[in-house]
Amino acid sequence: xxxxxxxxxxxxxxxxxxxxxxxxxTDFGPRDVMRDLENPDMLVPPVTDAGLLPNLKFSFSxxxxxxxxxxxxxxxxxxxxxxxxxxxxxxxxxxxxxxxELHWHHxxxxxxxxxxxxxxxxxxxxxxxxxxxIGPGDLWYFPAGxxxxxxxxxxxxxxxxxxxDGKFSDLSTLSISDWFAHTPKDVLSANFGVPESAFxxxxxxxxxxxxxxxxxxxxxxxxxSPYGTIPQSFKHQLLAQEPIKTPGGSVRIVDSSNFPISKTxxxxxxxxxxxxxxELHWHxxxxxxxxxxxxxxRMTVFAGNGAARTFDYRAGDVGYVPFAFGHYIQNTGNQxxxxxEMFKSDRFVDVSLNQWMALNTRELIxxxxxxxxxxxxxxxxxxxxxxxxxxxx
Numbered sequence: 236x237x238x239x240x241x242x243x244x245x246x247x248x249x250x251x252x253x254x255x256x257x258x259x260x261t262d263f264g265p266r267d268v269m270r271d272l273e274n275p276d277m278l279v280p281p282v283t284d285a286g287l288l289p290n291l292k293f294s295f296s297x298x299x300x301x302x303x304x305x306x307x308x309x310x311x312x313x314x315x316x317x318x319x320x321x322x323x324x325x326x327x328x329x330x331x332x333x334x335x336e337l338h339w340h341h342x343x344x345x346x347x348x349x350x351x352x353x354x355x356x357x358x359x360x361x362x363x364x365x366x367x368x369i370g371p372g373d374l375w376y377f378p379a380g381x382x383x384x385x386x387x388x389x390x391x392x393x394x395x396x397x398x399x400d401g402k403f404s405d406l407s408t409l410s411i412s413d414w415f416a417h418t419p420k421d422v423l424s425a426n427f428g429v430p431e432s433a434f435x436x437x438x439x440x441x442x443x444x445x446x447x448x449x450x451x452x453x454x455x456x457x458x459x460s461p462y463g464t465i466p467q468s469f470k471h472q473l474l475a476q477e478p479i480k481t482p483g484g485s486v487r488i489v490d491s492s493n494f495p496i497s498k499t500x501x502x503x504x505x506x507x508x509x510x511x512x513x514e515l516h517w518h519x520x521x522x523x524x525x526x527x528x529x530x531x532x533r534m535t536v537f538a539g540n541g542a543a544r545t546f547d548y549r550a551g552d553v554g555y556v557p558f559a560f561g562h563y564i565q566n567t568g569n570q571x572x573x574x575x576e577m578f579k580s581d582r583f584v585d586v587s588l589n590q591w592m593a594l595n596t597r598e599l600i601x602x603x604x605x606x607x608x609x610x611x612x613x614x615x616x617x618x619x620x621x622x623x624x625x626x627x628x
Contacts, residue, residue: 252278276533276545284535286542289318291534291555295326301406305333305446306387311553313401319555321579322500322524323403325396329353329387332449336442337411339382342398345500346375347473347575349528351392354450357383357469362462365469368453369394372474374489376497382411389449395526399499399579406443413441467496473504483511484571491581501583505564507532507572512565515588518558521578525554530572537561548574561588589614 250271253259259279271278293316298309306329313319329335348369355375358364368388369375377383379399396405415423415437424431450456471494478485490501507513507530531549538544538560547567548554554574556562566572578584592600593614600611 250275250278254279254282256282258282273549274547276547281535281545284543284545286538286540286544288536288538288542288544290316291318291536291544292316292546292548292552294552296551301443303444305444306330306335306391308405308444310405312404314404316553316555318557319522319524319553320401321399321522322577323398323401324524324526324553325398325405326393327385327396327405327444328393329385329391329444330446331387331389331391332447333387333391334445334447335385336445337382337384338408339380340377340398340403340408341379342400342403343379343499344375344377344383345397345399345497345502345577347395347397347502347526348373349393349395351390352388353392353394354386354388354453354456355383355469357381357465358460359465362460363465364458364460365465366453366457367468367470369470372472374471374473374494374497375469376471376494376500377469378496378498386447386450395575397500397524397526397577410441410443412438416440469496471497478506483508484513488583490583498581499579500577501580502575502577503583505574505576507564507566507574509566509569509571512563515561515563516585517561517588518556518578518585520558520580520582520584522558523554523556523562524577525556526575526577527552527554528573528575530566530570531568532564532566532572532574534562534564 249268251259251261253261293311295309295311298311298315301308306327308325308327310323310325311319312323327335346369348371350371352371353369354366355369356364356366357377359381367375369392385394398405415434416439420431420434423434423437427433471489473487473489476487476489476493478487484506486506487504488501489497489503491497505513525548527548527550529550531547533545533547534554534556535543535545536556538557546554548564564572564574597611600606600614604610
């Protein structure tokens with residue numbers, strides 16, 4: 236029993252919970268070394284971390300996979316990440332022709348297409364219908380209560396769904412197959428004016444996701460409504476939107492100002508280049524729910540009263556920042572870090588620490604922080620974009 240701990244401790248590739256100042260000690264295990272390698276700032280927290288903050292990270296890789304003929308889904312809700320009360324997320328894959336059946340929710344649905352293409356359909360309470368094809372980087376938004384469907388096209392698709400309630404679960408939505416299965420056939424017959432035999436083969440339970448044929452062209456699938464089409468599009472092409480370019484990255488902001496139907500979820504697609512960071516800031520409107528698309532980074536969240544905690548993130552992780560807590564996101568890898576930040580709000584809003592300091596007098600900043608003239612001079616050079624990235628010195 237003594238040989239294994241000695242072997243681990245002598246291996247230079249195995250990280251140990253020891254800070255440069257000597258704090259900590261070796262960990263002989265048992266332990267998950269691969270997990271420790273992915274979370275260096277949790278194994279050895281920066282000396283500035285202090286106090287108690289709840290977990291602000293969960294990976295889709297640690298969730299339950301719901302496998303169906305036609306695709307799969309997995310979700311992160313308050314069950315997996317208890318602090319995330321405002322928003323919940325679902326990662327879903329549909330095969331070519333795979334269908335997320337006709338259904339609706341108590342919550343609004345915001346989506347980002349990660350890969351491939353899908354066809355979406357919906358209607359509004361006035362009987363106006365909507366059908367569109369969605370490609371990589373496109374969004375859709377369905378207001379709460381409106382029925383809709385999603386179907387994979389020739390190459391299939393994978394997407395992120397975000398719902399404006401942390402308690403949401405995609406496995407407990409209102410589905411057409413489930414409703415038919417739990418309605419007496421004589422009632423279905425009376426409702427539709429056809430014999431009961433027409434319903435002899437309806438599913439006995441919710442389909443959720445099922446396999447079907449790839450649909451025909453968009454034009455061939457359109458159904459004309461006597462009431463016309465929906466006036467506000469449920470689709471938005473985020474990657475076609477001109478980005479805000481800044482030193483070290485870019486950002487595309489989408490909210491009700493440029494995607495009018497999206498009344499309850501605002502978002503930003505953020506790019507941070509190697510050696511750059513999303514500046515110190517906070518959001519004065521609501522909690523922040525993050526989804527990491529590529530690369531790796533770290534975030535320290537400051538909660539006040541001496542409490543701060545640092546987390547490491549990589550593609551497929553979800554991060555969370557409670558309302559008004561200060562934070563930054565730093566690229567710690569050698570490839571570009573892309574992530575989505577989302578809010579239960581109709582508008583994207585943030586407050587820059589740099590800007591706030593620059594718009595106060597030099598004397599007030601100097602006396603408050605005991606800083607030298609170098610910082611005071613640098614603050615005056617700021618351009619103060621709403622979202623800003625700063626190269627790491």
